[in-house]
Amino acid sequence: xxxxxxxxxxxxxxxxxxxxxxxxxxxxxxxxxxxxxxxxxxxxxxxxxxxxxxxxxxxxxxxxxxxxxxxxxxxxxxxxxxxxxxxxxxxx
Numbered sequence: 001x002x003x004x005x006x007x008x009x010x011x012x013x014x015x016x017x018x019x020x021x022x023x024x025x026x027x028x029x030x031x032x033x034x035x036x037x038x039x040x041x042x043x044x045x046x047x048x049x050x051x052x053x054x055x056x057x058x059x060x061x062x063x064x065x066x067x068x069x070x071x072x073x074x075x076x077x078x079x080x081x082x083x084x085x086x087x088x089x090x091x092x
Contacts, residue, residue: 018042022083025076036076038067 020040025048027034036058037049046067048058061067071078 019085021085024079025071026079027074027076029075036071038071038078040064040067 018041020042022040023038025036025038027036035051037051037055039047039049041047044063046061046064048061048067048071049055050058059067059070061070068078
């Protein structure tokens with residue numbers, strides 16, 4: 001079975017190891033649903049990445065509220081739950 005490393009394209013220079021949490025947002029009106037990732041850094045900035053485009057940066061925001069408003073205006077909905085960086089580091 002062939003596998004692909006999909007994490008190699010995540011723009012590491014934007015957040016490095018200073019990310020705080022990750023949310024998955026979905027446009028469920030499309031078939032199949034379209035997914036975007038919202039990554040927040042520890043300074044409060046937020047970045048929206050598109051996994052279907054090699055995790056390219058879609059848009060950067062100064063805070064979570066701006067990012068959330070932009071996603072909601074484009075009819076995306078957050079999936080329940082967040083992945084926090086501290087949870088990932090503790091499981092290593």
